[in-house]
Amino acid sequence: MKTKSFSDMQCSIARTLDHVGSWWSLLIIRDAMMGARRFKHFQRNLGIAKNTLTSRLNDLVAGGILERVPAADGYAHEEYVLTERGRDLAPVIIALGQWGDKWVAHEKGPSTVVTVRESGEPLPRIWPRRADGELLALNEVGMRWANGAGPITETQEKEDPS
Amino acid sequence: MKTKSFSDMQCSIARTLDHVGSWWSLLIIRDAMMGARRFKHFQRNLGIAKNTLTSRLNDLVAGGILERVPAADGYAHEEYVLTERGRDLAPVIIALGQWGDKWVAHEKGPSTVVTVRESGEPLPRIWPRRADGELLALNEVGMRWANGAGPITETQEKEDPS
Numbered sequence: 001m002k003t004k005s006f007s008d009m010q011c012s013i014a015r016t017l018d019h020v021g022s023w024w025s026l027l028i029i030r031d032a033m034m035g036a037r038r039f040k041h042f043q044r045n046l047g048i049a050k051n052t053l054t055s056r057l058n059d060l061v062a063g064g065i066l067e068r069v070p071a072a073d074g075y076a077h078e079e080y081v082l083t084e085r086g087r088d089l090a091p092v093i094i095a096l097g098q099w100g101d102k103w104v105a106h107e108k109g110p111s112t113v114v115t116v117r118e119s120g121e122p123l124p125r126i127w128p129r130r131a132d133g134e135l136l137a138l139n140e141v142g143m144r145w146a147n148g149a150g151p152i153t154e155t156q157e158k159e160d161p162s
Numbered sequence: 163m164k165t166k167s168f169s170d171m172q173c174s175i176a177r178t179l180d181h182v183g184s185w186w187s188l189l190i191i192r193d194a195m196m197g198a199r200r201f202k203h204f205q206r207n208l209g210i211a212k213n214t215l216t217s218r219l220n221d222l223v224a225g226g227i228l229e230r231v232p233a234a235d236g237y238a239h240e241e242y243v244l245t246e247r248g249r250d251l252a253p254v255i256i257a258l259g260q261w262g263d264k265w266v267a268h269e270k271g272p273s274t275v276v277t278v279r280e281s282g283e284p285l286p287r288i289w290p291r292r293a294d295g296e297l298l299a300l301n302e303v304g305m306r307w308a309n310g311a312g313p314i315t316e317t318q319e320k321e322d323p324s
Contacts, residue, residue, distance in 0.1 A: 006185065010273040012262025013192050013255060017185045019266050023168065023176075030175050034305055085265050090300055091257040091288050093175060099254060100174025103247050104181050111172035111311030116292055117304035124293045126253050130278055131286045133295020138252055142279035143196055149273030 010149050020089070021059045024048060028056055029086060030093050032066065034112065037079035065089070095126045172311050182251070183221045186210060190218055191248060192255050194228065196274065199241035227251070257288045 006018035020026060027046055036042050043053050057080060060066040065086040068078045094114055101110050114123045128136045168180035182188060189208055198204050205215050219242060222228040227248040230240045256276055263272050276285045290298040 006189075010268040010270055011189070011192070012259045012267060012272045012274070014185075014189055014262075015266045015268060016258045016262035017188060019262075023179045026179060027168075027173070027176055030173070034307070087300055088265070089261060090303070091290065092254065092261060094290060094303075095253040095257050095288070096178045097174045099251060100176075100178035100181070103250070104177045105174065106172040106177065106309075108172055109309035110174045111307060111309060112174070113306055113308040115304040115306070116298065117302050120304070121293075123290055123298075123303060126257070126288055126290060128253065128256060128285055128288060129291065129295060131283075133291060133297075135295075136278065136285075138249055140279050141252070141256075141285060142277040142282070144275055144277070145196070145273060146275040147268075147271035147273060 010147065016092075019063050020065070021056060021063065024052065024056050025060055025065075026093065026096070028053075028060060029065065029082070029089055030097075030112075032080060032082050032086070033090065033093060037072070037081060038077065039080075042080075060086075091126055094123065098123075098125055172309065178254075181225050182227070183218060183225065186214065186218045187222055187227075188255065188258070190215075190222060191227065191244070191251055192259075192274075194242060194244050194248070195252065195255060199234070199243060200239065201242075204242075222248075253288055256285065260285075260287055 006014035009015060009018075020029075024046070028042055031042055031045055036045060039053065039057070042048070042057070043050060046053070048056075057066065061068060061080075064083055066080045067083050069081055071077050071079050097110070097112065097114065115121060116123055128138070128141050130136060168176035171177060171180075182191075186208070190204055193204055193207055198207060201215065201219070204210070204219070205212060208215070210218075219228065223230060223242075226245055228242045229245050231243055233239050233241050259272070259274065259276065277283060278285055290300070290303050292298060
């Protein structure tokens with residue numbers, strides 16, 4: 001559980017987490033990517049309490065991740081579809097799933113399979129690459145503080161007199 | 163806040179979230195990737211309550227994401243370093259940060275910059291690609307239920323008689 005809002009933090013990771021809302025929200029986004037549009041479908045698949053689901057859906061709409069649209073079949077209920085910024089979370093969702101497939105897989109196997117649609121082959125691991133597509137080792141990826149943030153260790157303080 | 167454990171869920175995304183623990187855990191992992199090793203450095207950078215940090219660090223050690231090692235400088239305190247499975251969360255952390263940079267950036271700019279170390283150029287967006295490195299559009303990525311899970315909508319029920 002969050003004990004304070006991350007929205008004032010400068011870090012884009014913290015800001016994303018604040019914006020997305022909760023673990024449940026990530027699973028709702030996953031289900032929307034899998035084709036769920038209706039309250040009852042999210043509810044059935046997640047086994048989530050209705051008031052919790054209502055709250056999370058409202059937050060995701062307020063955050064611009066989902067939007068409400070009229071039902072495709074003309075019925076009175078509304079449906080939920082991902083916005084552009086919601087769809088743009090696909091790398092996060094897929095990366096979480098690929099890590100879980102590798103390290104904490106369920107004994108029955110994963111419940112979803114992500115593929116290159118054309119070939120049906122499993123999607124290669126989402127991983128840092130150069131612009132030309134060449135894979136990078138993690139020690140070829142640099143992470144540094146910027147815009148007045150950090151440093152957080154004495155070593156970094158000594159190296160960076162600012 | 164989670165209202166039930168995700169550990170029984172078959173979905174690798176849910177299992178990952180259960181294993182990682184909380185939003186705070188992801189920020190602790192981020193700081194470890196940035197070079198933080200000591201309790202006081204995590205505490206200072208995150209502005210997190212000490213008992214919360216203790217709890218999150220214990221969970222991350224129990225989950226095999228972090229491990230405790232003797233202090234590098236020979237002092238009595240222990241330090242925390244990422245395990246192989248912890249380092250393997252890099253795509254998740256970087257993808258969260260890149261989404262935040264794009265959609266919910268702080269007015270002062272992002273607090274961390276991720277680069278291709280050799281060139282110093284910003285790391286290209288982590289994104290689904292073919293094995294040869296070619297970028298995929300999201301509609302070229304397939305997601306389907308497997309191993310007895312789903313479907314969650316009537317349309318999918320009709321398409322899949324299982």
